[in-house]
Amino acid sequence: MSTFKIEGGHQLKGKIQPQGAKNEALQILCAVLLTAEEIKIDNIPDIIDVNKLIALLKKLGVKINKLGKGSYTFKADDLNLKYLESEEFKEDGKGLRGSIMIVGPLLARFGKGYIPKPGGDKIGRRRLDTHFEGFINLGAKFRYNKEELFYGVEAKKLKGAYMLLDEASVTGTANIVMAAVLAEGTTTIYNAACEPYLQQLCKMLNRMGAKISGVGSNLLVIEGVDVLGGTEHRMLPDMIEIGSWIGLAAMTKSELTITNVSWDDLGQIPNVFRKIGITVERQGDDIHIPAHTDGYEVQNFIDGSILTIADAPWPGFTPDLLSIILTVLTQARGEAVVHQKMFESRLFFVDKLIDMGAKIILCDPHRATIIGHDFKSTLKATTMTSPDIRAGVSLLIAALSAKGTSTIHNIEQIDRGYENIDERLRAIGAKIERVEGN
Incomplete structure (x- = not known):
């Protein structure tokens, strides 16, 4: 069983091309x-x-x-x-x-x-x-x-x-x-x-x-x-990977350009990230995320009530990105509720984020309330195990933003959905190493 060793707390920079979907x-x-x-x-x-x-x-x-x-x-x-x-x-x-x-x-x-x-x-x-x-x-x-x-x-x-x-x-x-x-x-x-x-x-x-x-x-x-x-x-570019890179840029305060994203097929994805305060700029068919050096602030609903982000069948927001959104919210300015309607075990990975210092209340198997740190305190490095593809990448993003060296086991789950992710992250400045198991 292979493992990722990740030295977090570093800003990344560059261009990244999404894989096929x-x-x-x-x-x-x-x-x-x-x-x-x-x-x-x-x-x-x-x-x-x-x-x-x-x-x-x-x-x-x-x-x-x-x-x-x-x-x-x-x-x-x-x-x-x-x-x-x-x-x-x-x-x-x-x-x-x-x-x-x-x-x-x-x-x-x-x-x-x-x-x-x-x-x-x-x-x-x-x-x-x-x-x-x-x-x-x-x-x-x-x-x-x-x-x-x-x-x-x-x-x-x-x-x-x-x-x-x-x-x-x-x-x-x-x-x-x-x-x-x-x-x-x-x-x-x-x-x-x-x-x-x-x-x-x-x-x-x-x-x-x-x-x-x-x-x-x-x-x-x-x-x-x-x-x-x-x-x-x-194949179209993978919209879930595109959303993952948007979240990575925000959490690590990095300036990234995601190339050839097929904008017209992204649906709600750019808008949902904008609702949690992330600047998503369209440059031709690329997405540019500037470095969020002053953090990012969650919008409330227009009546002042707390923002709820929920998944729904297309053209609603894809359930595959709720784990990423939840992780990114841990460092936002403000609070939000994530409502995962479709799968009853998908939010259980939040205990790993709580171990890293995130303020999350798991209300039930489908809903979590997140109170953002606004980068006033960083997540702590830890050792964890990837339970599924999307939670695995969410934990990887959390580790890249955390101070210290984190270890993620069972990375075969991440490899199921992300092509050569460690090589591609190293190319934009991430300090990540793959350690092959026995």
Whole structure:
């Protein structure tokens, strides 16, 4: 198990380029299973979760050719479907949340899709009902082996249907869309997720020959087609990483420029950081964060009541950045409430911040009140363990702002979502060292 040693309290300076979007990559890579033709994908992030999915696709028989950094071709013209029922697949699929999205394409093209109960972050219950209810609506038969925690869906031919999703699940919507593009007839999905990464998937599928309308809204209409072809696709920059760098700049009073951020796809992110007092300047397609040498002040609501920042489905504020916002608030001037609605365990990492001297009241599993220090006292260096990807990066940001040397264990969790994070931070002046474990 590897560890980061971080000497905090130093200002950083320079430019940082965001990686390709992790959450988009997991959808797009599964979509290569929908065609026998070649698909070229660029800006794929080199991170554990994505590399695990690429390895799984290779075992399934997808021909994969790496062209260069972040650039691959995929050709799923001769798949080994027996792998799906092997013990090896049951083990491989468990370790990756995104593996669930192979089910929709396989069901659409081959009439069957299987998956072990997926793993991923320990941030609370993440149910799969939306995915499988969608497949059942399209005419699939569902089966579940409770002893092996193994799911399966089968259908001779999927048929289009109207469905109102019980929640605007991003991965659920993606999975159902990928199944519906090859179904017979018209599928209507209401309460569909509409975040930029889902829009990217729909645009790619349309380039492959799918007929999806309503892209960008929560009402998708899909006319089924018989076959899809090849295409080329480029990932958006990762908006969660962009938000992480904004928070890092504020906490370390650093001047940073985040390059090529695809501003129009950032939604509420710049505005939420501005509400907690951070200057976010648009320079072309870059974000410039000046050094906040005098700190940053939280705005109240217009009636004077305390600011509450809550997550919501797109175009609301992404839950993946609430951990970062909470950490940044520990040094703000003023107070705020963070309300994490979607996952009941995601705020439990605040005990590490409290150990570092942060003033946080964990009201319940979903809400925390933060009283900012206004840099009048710094966070203290400590030893901690990363519980999940986003909390891990939040603790890393806290450590970079703290006086002294901190240690973060279980950094594999951070590596799951952030590409070469220690090298990239050193390039802008951070004192961070990776210590390989036994």
